[in-house]
Amino acid sequence: MPVRWSGPAVAGAVIVALMAALAVAGPIVWGDAAERIDAGAILQGASAEHPLGTDNLGRDLLARVLVAGRFSLALALAATLIGAVAGILLGTLPSVLPRRAARLATGTVNALVAFPGLLLAMFTAVVAGLGARGAVLGIGAAIAPGFARLTQTLAATVAGADYVSAARMLGVPRRRILSRHVLPNIAEPLILNLTQALGGALLGLAGMSFLGLGVQPPSFDWGRLLFDGFSRIYVTPEVALGPAAAVALAGIGFNLLGDALARAAARTTVRKAEEPPAPPAEPDEPDPGAVLDVRDLTVTFPGGSNPVRGLSLTVAPGEVVGLVGESGSGKSLTAAAIGGLVPYPGKVTYGRLHLGGRDVATLSDKELGTALAMVFQDPLAALNPALKVGGQLAEVAVVHEGASRAEARRRAVDRLGQVHLPEPERRAAQHPHELSGGMRQRAVIAMGLMGTPRLIIADEPTTALDVTVQRQILRLLREVVAETGAATLFISHDIAVVGQLCDRVVVMYAGRVVEELPADRLAEGAAHPYTRALIASLPGLDTDRTRPLAGIPGTQPAPDQVGPGCAFAPRCSLATERCTTERPELDAHGPRQRVACWEVS
Amino acid sequence: MPDTSGLETPGTVTGPPFPPPGRAPEAVRRAARRRARVVVRRAVRFAVSLAVLLAASFAMIHLIPGDPVRTALGPTAPVELVEARRAALGLDRPLPEQFATYVTNVLSGNLGTSFITSEPVGEVIAARLPNTLALALLATLLALPAGVPLGMWAAVRTQNGRNRGSELTFGSVTGTAVAVPEFLYAIGLVSAFAIGLGWFPPAGKAGPITYVLPVLALAAGPVAMIARIARVETLRELGKDYVRLARAKRLPARRLHLRHVLPNTLTATLTVCGLLLTSLIAGSVLVEFVFAWPGLGLKIVESITQKDYPVAQGVILVYGAIVLVVNLAVDLLLGALDPTSEIREQS
Numbered sequence: 001m002p003v004r005w006s007g008p009a010v011a012g013a014v015i016v017a018l019m020a021a022l023a024v025a026g027p028i029v030w031g032d033a034a035e036r037i038d039a040g041a042i043l044q045g046a047s048a049e050h051p052l053g054t055d056n057l058g059r060d061l062l063a064r065v066l067v068a069g070r071f072s073l074a075l076a077l078a079a080t081l082i083g084a085v086a087g088i089l090l091g092t093l094p095s096v097l098p099r100r101a102a103r104l105a106t107g108t109v110n111a112l113v114a115f116p117g118l119l120l121a122m123f124t125a126v127v128a129g130l131g132a133r134g135a136v137l138g139i140g141a142a143i144a145p146g147f148a149r150l151t152q153t154l155a156a157t158v159a160g161a162d163y164v165s166a167a168r169m170l171g172v173p174r175r176r177i178l179s180r181h182v183l184p185n186i187a188e189p190l191i192l193n194l195t196q197a198l199g200g201a202l203l204g205l206a207g208m209s210f211l212g213l214g215v216q217p218p219s220f221d222w223g224r225l226l227f228d229g230f231s232r233i234y235v236t237p238e239v240a241l242g243p244a245a246a247v248a249l250a251g252i253g254f255n256l257l258g259d260a261l262a263r264a265a266a267r268t269t270v271r272k273a274e275e276p277p278a279p280p281a282e283p284d285e286p287d288p289g290a291v292l293d294v295r296d297l298t299v300t301f302p303g304g305s306n307p308v309r310g311l312s313l314t315v316a317p318g319e320v321v322g323l324v325g326e327s328g329s330g331k332s333l334t335a336a337a338i339g340g341l342v343p344y345p346g347k348v349t350y351g352r353l354h355l356g357g358r359d360v361a362t363l364s365d366k367e368l369g370t371a372l373a374m375v376f377q378d379p380l381a382a383l384n385p386a387l388k389v390g391g392q393l394a395e396v397a398v399v400h401e402g403a404s405r406a407e408a409r410r411r412a413v414d415r416l417g418q419v420h421l422p423e424p425e426r427r428a429a430q431h432p433h434e435l436s437g438g439m440r441q442r443a444v445i446a447m448g449l450m451g452t453p454r455l456i457i458a459d460e461p462t463t464a465l466d467v468t469v470q471r472q473i474l475r476l477l478r479e480v481v482a483e484t485g486a487a488t489l490f491i492s493h494d495i496a497v498v499g500q501l502c503d504r505v506v507v508m509y510a511g512r513v514v515e516e517l518p519a520d521r522l523a524e525g526a527a528h529p530y531t532r533a534l535i536a537s538l539p540g541l542d543t544d545r546t547r548p549l550a551g552i553p554g555t556q557p558a559p560d561q562v563g564p565g566c567a568f569a570p571r572c573s574l575a576t577e578r579c580t581t582e583r584p585e586l587d588a589h590g591p592r593q594r595v596a597c598w599e600v601s
Numbered sequence: 602m603p604d605t606s607g608l609e610t611p612g613t614v615t616g617p618p619f620p621p622p623g624r625a626p627e628a629v630r631r632a633a634r635r636r637a638r639v640v641v642r643r644a645v646r647f648a649v650s651l652a653v654l655l656a657a658s659f660a661m662i663h664l665i666p667g668d669p670v671r672t673a674l675g676p677t678a679p680v681e682l683v684e685a686r687r688a689a690l691g692l693d694r695p696l697p698e699q700f701a702t703y704v705t706n707v708l709s710g711n712l713g714t715s716f717i718t719s720e721p722v723g724e725v726i727a728a729r730l731p732n733t734l735a736l737a738l739l740a741t742l743l744a745l746p747a748g749v750p751l752g753m754w755a756a757v758r759t760q761n762g763r764n765r766g767s768e769l770t771f772g773s774v775t776g777t778a779v780a781v782p783e784f785l786y787a788i789g790l791v792s793a794f795a796i797g798l799g800w801f802p803p804a805g806k807a808g809p810i811t812y813v814l815p816v817l818a819l820a821a822g823p824v825a826m827i828a829r830i831a832r833v834e835t836l837r838e839l840g841k842d843y844v845r846l847a848r849a850k851r852l853p854a855r856r857l858h859l860r861h862v863l864p865n866t867l868t869a870t871l872t873v874c875g876l877l878l879t880s881l882i883a884g885s886v887l888v889e890f891v892f893a894w895p896g897l898g899l900k901i902v903e904s905i906t907q908k909d910y911p912v913a914q915g916v917i918l919v920y921g922a923i924v925l926v927v928n929l930a931v932d933l934l935l936g937a938l939d940p941t942s943e944i945r946e947q948s
């Protein structure tokens with residue numbers, strides 16, 4: 001659980017360290033000055049001699065603020081310890097009590113957490129009476145529920161761990177499991193959270209004393225000094241300043257440090273950042289009739305990783321091109337790059353990226369928004385859960401074509417009907433979660449039809465759907481292409497689906513195109529060892545096709561680990577010396593087919 | 602063109618796929634029942650909490666060490682007076698009877714009589730509660746429209762780790778703002794704007810202008826808190842597919858953020874607001890003290906200091922009840938607002 005020492009965390013640590021030093025040294029250094037009564041200097045404002053003024057006995061307020069640090073921190077510490085111990089006991093109760101009592105304990109904690117701490121503190125203050133003791137007990141009581149909740153949450157996580165299950169199966173008593181296994185494992189996050197609680201206790205106690213409910217004279221803490229200073233705020237506002245600054249600084253310091261520590265505590269289960277996937281490619285002669293014409297497309301991420309490198313691709317009107325590869329081959333990032341949707345740190349460069357014969361950089365949002373249709377894998381995620389289906393379709397027309405709401409809505413219903421969504425009127429008025437998976441995907445496709453799509457980019461559009469629905473969606477895509485004449489880039493890991501749907505297949509591996517061939521040649525004509533492996537790994541038609549490469553040992557190299565040679569070499573049975581040192585270019589291999597492999601051409 | 606209509610079975614809804622209009626399909630009825638069950642469960646929880654609260658406020662007086670009346674009246678008070686008070690409070694009866702009387706009284710609106718002023722506690726509270734609620738509500742109404750856009754703006758600026766500097770600044774500023782307790786804001790505002798510049802009256806409640814400083818003091822922390830939460834929520838939404846699709850549609854940034862992202866961040870923000878409202882009600886105790894605001898908070902401080910136990914007991918009971926009511930309201934509101942809650946209840 002490493003703590004990230006960002007600027008704020010360091011500032012917090014420094015402030016807390018200063019506070020601790022003040023608590024130790026303050027009374028020793030300034031103790032006498034704080035108690036020295038000076039009848040000639042009563043209730044003074046700021047002066048050179050008394051920078052923060054004096055109190056009703058003429059005692060120097062700066063010295064008193066500096067001295068009060070120890071008492072304030074000590075009280076806060078006491079309250080925190082009381083709260084933490086009570087909270088941890090309360091929080092572990094559910095793991096040792098019988099089930100019913102455990103539920104009661106959990107319920108109590110949940111109810112108490114919802115109560116503002118100050119309210120609990122007031123309750124205790126009534127019972128325990130005015131004074132430091134009552135305030136400390138009260139703030140302790142206010143802190144306890146939070147700790148109880150934290151303990152419960154942490155203990156529940158640990159209780160699910162294998163070693164606890166094992167101990168339980170071995171018949172280890174619950175109390176022993178708690179003390180031997182659970183508590184030691186949650187101790188660290190609990191301790192890290194103490195800092196935050198300490199800051200809260202300090203502020204809470206200052207508040208109680210400020211209200212006159214906490215520390216009573218002749219004792220004094222920061223809150224009490226503030227109470228005294230506040231009564232004089234009209235005459236000498238500066239006397240309230242010192243204690244206020246001390247409280248604020250302490251609160252900020254503990255909070256900043258506590259925040260960093262609590263974050264570290266929460267980071268026990270670190271989520272790995274998702275690596276962007278990687279692709280390949282090869283160019284050929286420019287195609288004047290192509291809807292999509294991509295040359296040397298490269299996507300770069302900071303650190304020099306190129307998940308897509310030098311990819312070239314053309315798609316003709318009405319043509320369906322399948323882009324196949326395992327996850328990490330860069331196929332989805334290629335789609336994102338063409339759609340202008342590469343996430344922030346990624347940079348897209350290209351020799352040419354033409355849509356309908358024009359550079360995409362010169363196209364307006366209106367042109368792009370109506371000419372490009374995108375379909376994603378999970379239609380539920382792709383639709384905005386908060387908006388009605390019809391509205392999400394209609395806005396394309398409203399935003400880009402200035403259509404009236406009624407006209408846009410009419411068109412939306414029409415398009416929903418076009419994709420065979422039953423009862424389009426009713427569906428348009430519903431939210432996405434009220435539709436089935438297949439209906440949602442139809443709605444997304446209909447959204448693409450709101451404009452006049454020239455290019456449809458479908459990124460794994462059927463992967464999240466069940467088999468029957470998959471077939472319907474594929475049929476629908478075919479139909480839409482036939483009707484609109486749009487070019488389609490169909491991205492999939494599933495070479496069988498691609499073979500059924502597409503006219504042409506482009507196979508990607510580690511960011512590059514390794515083979516390009518007509519779909520009907522897939523079965524007999526595939527030449528590249530990787531393509532062949534993909535096809536060979538296809539089992540019967542109705543077995544699970546989600547892991548097409550179960551048969552090939554090894555994995556695809558990460559974008560920054562591709563050597564100078566053929567990226568497939570480590571997994572290739574035909575690989576030679578040359579394959580590891582020199583990269584094969586994409587070369588013609590019979591009519592309408594191109595392959596990047598030394599052993600094939 | 603193949604006819605594919607009616608082939609698919611809806612995924613989340615069972616029963617006939619396309620029910621004829623007008624007849625509630627089984628699934629809809631089941632969803633309604635599920636919803637009703639949730640409401641009932643929440644209501645039961647509320648009732649139980651209320652009962653516990655009543656018991657706790659009753660117990661409060663009895664937990665005071667020694668004789669509360671003697672403690673309140675002081676050691677010099679004549680024995681007869683103490684005895685008379687004890688009898689008036691019913692403290693000489695058996696505990697169960699006292700509790701029964703207490704519950705009956707509270708339910709009929711009788712919260713006892715002040716030791717100090719002999720006013721009925723119920724009236725005192727009724728006179729002051731609106732002043733406290735006004736502060737808390739105004740502060741919420743101010744914090745929400747200030748905090749949410751701030752957080753969204755920060756999220757859009759710092760998305761995917763761009764503008765690390767802004768992220769750090771935002772984090773430190775809001776982190777600091779959250780850490781400063783409301784009574785320090787109150788004192789700072791009073792010194793600067795009431796005493797220093799003389800723009801606002803320093804204390805009391807007399808007309809709209811007196812609301813300004815207390816509401817600001819109360820709202821400062823929550824603005825930062827809401828901004829932080831709105832930022833996290835917005836960042837999460839910005840990473841979702843529907844935002845990608847909306848980007849693919851080339852929607853203008855304003856529309857993307859306001860129409861698509863904002864509604865999806867509101868559920869979490871509203872939950873926080875509920876909690877915030879309850880903490881604002883508590884926080885108003887300190888702010889009221891600074892501004893001598895005639896609300897419940899000032900009253901409870903007075904009553905504790907003066908050992909006016911019936912008033913303290915009544916005010917704490919009312920505060921507790923407000924917290925419970927607000928939490929119940931937030932729960933029910935979220936259930937009604939979130940279009941996907943139905944699915945979530947299922948799983």
Ligand code: SF4
Nearest residue numbers: 566569572579597598
């Ligand atoms: S170039 Fe070599 S390593 Fe690469 S696929 Fe062909 S034979 Fe295999």
